[in-house]
Amino acid sequence: MQSQDRVRIALLAGYAIGLHMLERLIPTPIPWLRFGLANIITLIAIMLYGFRIGMMITLIRVFLGSLFVGTFLGPAFAMSLGGGIVSTCAMAVVYRTLPLLFSPFGLSLIGAFFHNVTQLALAYLLFVRRIEVILYLSPIILFLGIITGGINGLICGFIIKRLEPEITHIS
Amino acid sequence: MHRKDRGLIKELLKQTTPYDWLLLFFLIIVSLSGLISMKKFLPSGSLVTIEVEGREVYKLSLFQDRTVEIKGPIGTTVVEIKGQRVRIVESPCPNKICIKQGWISRGAIVCLPNRVVVTVGSGETTGGIDAITR
Numbered sequence: 126m127q128s129q130d131r132v133r134i135a136l137l138a139g140y141a142i143g144l145h146m147l148e149r150l151i152p153t154p155i156p157w158l159r160f161g162l163a164n165i166i167t168l169i170a171i172m173l174y175g176f177r178i179g180m181m182i183t184l185i186r187v188f189l190g191s192l193f194v195g196t197f198l199g200p201a202f203a204m205s206l207g208g209g210i211v212s213t214c215a216m217a218v219v220y221r222t223l224p225l226l227f228s229p230f231g232l233s234l235i236g237a238f239f240h241n242v243t244q245l246a247l248a249y250l251l252f253v254r255r256i257e258v259i260l261y262l263s264p265i266i267l268f269l270g271i272i273t274g275g276i277n278g279l280i281c282g283f284i285i286k287r288l289e290p291e292i293t294h295i296s
Numbered sequence: 297m298h299r300k301d302r303g304l305i306k307e308l309l310k311q312t313t314p315y316d317w318l319l320l321f322f323l324i325i326v327s328l329s330g331l332i333s334m335k336k337f338l339p340s341g342s343l344v345t346i347e348v349e350g351r352e353v354y355k356l357s358l359f360q361d362r363t364v365e366i367k368g369p370i371g372t373t374v375v376e377i378k379g380q381r382v383r384i385v386e387s388p389c390p391n392k393i394c395i396k397q398g399w400i401s402r403g404a405i406v407c408l409p410n411r412v413v414v415t416v417g418s419g420e421t422t423g424g425i426d427a428i429t430r
Contacts, residue, residue, distance in 0.1 A: 227316055231312070234320060263330060264328070267327040268324070268327040268328070271324060271327065275320065279308050282308060282311050283304075283307075286311065
């Protein structure tokens with residue numbers, strides 16, 4: 126691993142953890158509703174530096190974030206880890222195979238969708254065990270995911286657009 | 297920020313692709329149709345009726361977690377609704393059959409000594425009790 130990569134991972138993971146912690150402070154009408162702001166950083170990492178760095182940042186964020194909050198190895202940790210890994214993979218696969226089809230907006234929607242589907246599946250396997258509860262919740266969660274994912278995608282697109290001149294300048 | 301807000305929104309929307317909107321449209325359709333079909337799919341047994349000595353004392357939603365205390369002829373029965381299930385937590389009856397029955401999400405729990413009947417149904421009255429034998 127190049128030292129440049131290490132700096133990027135450290136910096137972006139720091140941002141991701143910061144956003145992850147920050148959004149815990151924002152009150153939401155439903156306790157499990159989160160904005161997924163850290164996903165902005167993951168998506169930026171995937172689009173600018175590739176899947177490997179994006180995944181590293183997600184893993185660092187989930188592990189360190191849960192250690193800071195105190196949910197490490199708990200049920201919330203399993204949900205966070207599963208959702209993070211699957212959504213990162215989904216966004217990276219779509220971005221790799223069809224690079225110009227979707228903008229960050231669409232990619233973020235895909236990420237949010239897979240994040241929610243994974244978490245619903247994990248919630249079923251780990252806690253609820255009642256498929257009708259999951260089925261009842263899933264449309265609501267998916268719909269909220271579209272809204273938060275879309276907003277995150279637009280923010281991500283904005284940041285990437287502002288970053289691009291500098292990045293081409295450096296590399 | 298140098299530009300005005302309208303310019304920013306325009307800029308953000310300009311970078312999206314038609315496929316983004318197709319995806320957005322598709323996801324909204326999926327979740328909304330899911331939302332609508334879920335309402336129909338839900339089992340009709342969503343109303344918890346609690347009767348004491350044939351009188352209806354409570355009509356509660358199965359989807360709202362709460363605990364209620366019911367005064368019966370021989371004491372207080374505590375009924376708990378949680379996670380779309382109902383159970384009797386406490387009962388003054390000697391055999392505690394009602395407590396042993398545990399959680400139910402359909403059907404009924406009957407505590408004969410305290411004359412408490414908890415039914416999960418669609419809201420139509422079950423017709424009451426014809427006779428009680430001991």
